Amino acid sequence: MSIRHHPTEVVLAGYASGALADGPSLTVACHLDRCPACRGRVRLFEQVGGALLADTDQAAMGEDALARALASIERPAPAPAQRASSPAPQPISGVVLPSALARRGVGARRWVGPGIWVAPVRSNAADGWRTYLLRVPKGVAMPHHGHNGPEFTAVLQGAFHDEGSVYGPGDFSESGEGLEHHPAVEGDEACVCLLSGLGGVKATGLLRLVQPFIGV
Amino acid sequence: MDVGLIAINWVERDGAMPTPLRPSASVAPPIWVDPMKTVVEFQDDAGDPSVWITTIASSQSRECFAQLFGRFAPRVKSYMLKLGARPELAEELAQETLLTVWRKAAYFDPSRASASTWIFTIARNLRIDAIRRERHPEDLIDEPELRPAETVRADDLMSAAEREDRLRGALKTLPKDQAEVVQLSFFHDKAHAEISTDLGVPLGTVKSRLRLAMVRLRAQLEDLQ
Numbered sequence: 375m376s377i378r379h380h381p382t383e384v385v386l387a388g389y390a391s392g393a394l395a396d397g398p399s400l401t402v403a404c405h406l407d408r409c410p411a412c413r414g415r416v417r418l419f420e421q422v423g424g425a426l427l428a429d430t431d432q433a434a435m436g437e438d439a440l441a442r443a444l445a446s447i448e449r450p451a452p453a454p455a456q457r458a459s460s461p462a463p464q465p466i467s468g469v470v471l472p473s474a475l476a477r478r479g480v481g482a483r484r485w486v487g488p489g490i491w492v493a494p495v496r497s498n499a500a501d502g503w504r505t506y507l508l509r510v511p512k513g514v515a516m517p518h519h520g521h522n523g524p525e526f527t528a529v530l531q532g533a534f535h536d537e538g539s540v541y542g543p544g545d546f547s548e549s550g551e552g553l554e555h556h557p558a559v560e561g562d563e564a565c566v567c568l569l570s571g572l573g574g575v576k577a578t579g580l581l582r583l584v585q586p587f588i589g590v
Numbered sequence: 591m592d593v594g595l596i597a598i599n600w601v602e603r604d605g606a607m608p609t610p611l612r613p614s615a616s617v618a619p620p621i622w623v624d625p626m627k628t629v630v631e632f633q634d635d636a637g638d639p640s641v642w643i644t645t646i647a648s649s650q651s652r653e654c655f656a657q658l659f660g661r662f663a664p665r666v667k668s669y670m671l672k673l674g675a676r677p678e679l680a681e682e683l684a685q686e687t688l689l690t691v692w693r694k695a696a697y698f699d700p701s702r703a704s705a706s707t708w709i710f711t712i713a714r715n716l717r718i719d720a721i722r723r724e725r726h727p728e729d730l731i732d733e734p735e736l737r738p739a740e741t742v743r744a745d746d747l748m749s750a751a752e753r754e755d756r757l758r759g760a761l762k763t764l765p766k767d768q769a770e771v772v773q774l775s776f777f778h779d780k781a782h783a784e785i786s787t788d789l790g791v792p793l794g795t796v797k798s799r800l801r802l803a804m805v806r807l808r809a810q811l812e813d814l815q
């Protein structure tokens with residue numbers, strides 16, 4: 375199945391310029407892993423960044439700046455930093471993770487319903503974004519819920535349908551604050567997505583019952 | 591549940607670091623260095639920065655490094671200042687960026703990226719790390735991801751430096767409202783929702799201006815091939 379849903383230019387520009395938060399950047403990276411067209415768009419944005427840098431005005435450097443730089447290039451490069459406290463990434467059986475995600479590491483899965491699990495992804499949570507993998511088995515619809523803030527989704531496998539569109543592997547979706555919907559898994563396969571959201575979801579109806587367990 | 595674990599990884603961005611190249615045979619133009627003073631004569635805007643980087647890779651040329659430093663360190667510092675960095679941090683990030691250029695020069699591929707695009711991606715990544723370090727000083731940072739080069743596409747036939755020259759020209763011909771949104775996307779540490787309030791226009795307008803700008807830039811690059 376070919377990719378039909380791409381990040382907007384604004385999201386890709388934020389990714390290329392570094393303005394997009396860490397969690398959403400990971401969802402974009404999962405899309406880029408499968409989408410050469412958007413990789414090309416990001417490259418164009420990076421070229422724009424380079425062109426703007428070449429044409430920007432100059433800020434005076436400290437008086438000894440060049441001498442300091444010439445001294446520091448004589449020192450050997452430090453050995454690559456090791457992660458101090460993070461456990462080794464755990465492979466998740468049956469799910470192929472894009473390299474951007476595999477390198478980050480995914481925490482332990484937590485089963486929250488029959489065939490449904492969530493697994494946290496290491497990301498910068500200080501900015502308020504919560505980033506996690508969600509697996510939902512075939513035939514299951516998410517209960518009706520609303521969003522308190524923006525949320526980005528990249529489909530890793532399987533498919534879901536939402537508001538009249540089908541999202542398959544590699545597809546990207548962005549939902550805004552205030553959206554109320556109930557996406558459902560499409561086809562014969564479980565759906566695994568990477569989600570990154572700000573502000574959490576407002577439970578309406580059934581989800582209120584399970585939300586304390588899901589914690590999203 | 592605690593889905594928000596603390597992050598430490600380098601956020602990889604496509605195209606920042608292609609595979610290392612063999613030392614290049616290209617030679618930088620001779621530059622006068624007074625060995626007694628280590629003072630280098632800068633001729634801003636003269637000389638090709640991609641040749642300086644490949645010469646650093648092939649022969650660890652300090653002269654080329656000094657030229658590159660003179661050209662880019664003040665601009666990287668200015669970029670950091672515009673994004674709201676304190677002056678000391680902006681200076682430090684400019685130092686770190688040029689030091690990274692020295693250490694990773696072998697990964698620079700002039701057919702893939704212009705010098706300023708490559709340096710931009712390094713500066714951007716260092717800034718992302720610096721912000722993370724400020725919030726989580728206990729975190730250690732991974733080395734930047736070294737990604738394999740992508741297959742060359744038709745639009746890569748134009749050299750990266752030539753492409754950049756044309757892009758710089760095309761950026762200057764953008765309508766003012768589009769140029770403003772492009773500028774703010776890079777020189778503004780804010781999400782687009784906040785850019786739209788700054789400009790006093792709705793978010794949808796920011797989105798469409800940016801999209802129009804990119805369509806226009808892409809079209810101009812393609813026209814010029």
Ligand SMILES: [Zn+2]
Pocket residue numbers: 377379380381405409411412413
């Ligand atoms: Zn795409």
